[in-house]
């Protein structure tokens with residue numbers, strides 16, 4: 001990151017955070033000045049100790065100086081305490097606020113953008129960036145400022161004792177500034193890559209532990225460990241390079257301090273002996289110089305840390321400024337007057353890859369139920385992604401209720417469609433809460449009906465707490481089939497005009513699936529339903545079947561008509577039948 005960019009990021013982060021907390025910040029400013037004032041006075045008081053107490057051997061003066069020192073120390077501690085509490089509050093408030101903004105922003109991004117990264121690495125970045133911004137603001141507006149003010153105070157004390165200090169200051173200040181500027185640049189260069197590397201590191205771990213059964217059953221431990229080691233090594237090299245740069249600053253400053261003190265002693269001795277200056281003046285000067293060491297060290301540390309945090313804050317701003325999927329109010333809401341669906345010459349390709357859908361045109365009437373079938377990779381999921389506007393056609397148009405989805409807001413579109421996927425997502429909580437999340441105001445009667453139709457009542461009857469049983473994170477205390485039934489119940493309660501069942505019954509046994517489908521198809525007789533399925537049994541419950549092959553339609557008719565007149569469909573149906581029989585056999589054996 002260039003110097004100009006660092007200044008731009010600093011200005012923005014301060015503007016965005018100080019303004020809303022101005023009152024608190026002004027109080028902390030008073031505290032900072034208080035800390036600096038009392039610290040400087042603590043150094044200055046040594047002059048009195050040496051001259052008035054020791055040199056004059058005055059007992060009374062000793063008592064006065066004693067109270068003075070206690071008063072100054074109390075003042076310093078008082079302001080220091082409040083300053084630190086405010087700095088801490090500031091840090092946390094800013095970190096949490098940015099984390100919230102980043103989380104919301106990530107949710108607003110397109111699905112394609114969000115799924116580029118592992119969920120865990122996205123969360124790591126949200127956490128890291130927010131914390132970095134909090135630290136950056138606290139460092140600049142509080143820690144650095146407190147110490148710089150203290151240094152100025154101590155400097156004034158030194159200047160008051162001897163003008164030679166002015167010369168020393170004039171020579172040392174630009175020297176130290178140049179040194180710090182050089183180190184800062186190096187640190188920012190190294191830090192730029194750090195955030196990405198940490199996210200990659202987390203992502204490797206998440207992938208390995210998330211797929212632990214696959215890793216173990218395919219003996220992939222060595223491969224996973226190899227990838228982990230590689231990422232750790234790259235990260236360690238970066239961290240080491242940063243540590244070396246950081247470590248250089250403190251010894252360098254210590255050396256400069258030692259050099260200056262050495263010269264002071266000789267200079268002070270000469271002034272006292274030859275020019276009749278008092279020992280107290282030089283005690284105050286050297287004390288101020290020694291006391292300046294700690295804040296100077298903290299300034300140097302805070303400055304180094306700041307470079308790192310500014311880089312991450314910049315990355316955070318980049319993420320916050322990224323174009324969202326769409327801006328609120330940018331597009332009109334979809335009004336589903338009649339739940340018709342039409343694809344008009346739709347072509348689609350993922351990036352520069354080969355076309356996945358090759359000019360698809362078909363119409364689904366309002367209230368019709370259709371099954372979408374085809375070999376793996378034919379393009380079924382892509383059709384669903386287009387319907388939900390997770391992706392947009394390369395050319396052609398997808399319409400619902402006559403409206404081109406390109407012109408309607410994604411949020412209104414998605415709230416009009418109930419999607420039930422194969423992997424049902426359940427959040428941690430009770431089954432009741434999960435189902436009611438689709439329609440919080442639903443009556444007990446509607447809830448019971450949804451439970452009955454989804455065949456969930458059979459599951460609930462064996463759970464000790466029934467509907468109030470708690471499911472673990474992502475419903476992991478339920479079996480795949482149980483989760484699917486909760487997913488169907490939740491979707492039924494939503495009461496949409498369009499339903500999409502994406503392999504939503506794949507984990508159910510045939511009998512349960514049949515019972516569910518007969519109830520569901522009756523309950524959804526006046527809404528439009530799409531089933532994506534490999535199950536031949538599902539095909540009996542739909543009005544028409546749309547068969548895809550390599551991104552093109554090879555048949556769209558009733559199951560009976562396709563069976564009678566379409567050889568490709570018969571082959572596919574036989575394949576599905578075979579798969580189903582095999583699965584039934586396996587279930588029988590189990």
Ligand SMILES: Nc1ncnc2c1ncn2[C@@H]1O[C@H](COP(=O)(O)OP(=O)(O)OP(=O)(O)O)[C@@H](O)[C@H]1O
Nearest residue numbers: 350351353356374375376377378379380381382383
């Ligand atoms: N994100 C992606 N990037 C690149 N290509 C993709 C992506 N998602 C899918 N594809 C490709 O698009 C084609 C259609 O995939 P799609 O998932 O729509 O098929 P499908 O019929 O749903 O398959 P399945 O029954 O196995 O789920 C496939 O060749 C697939 O490799």
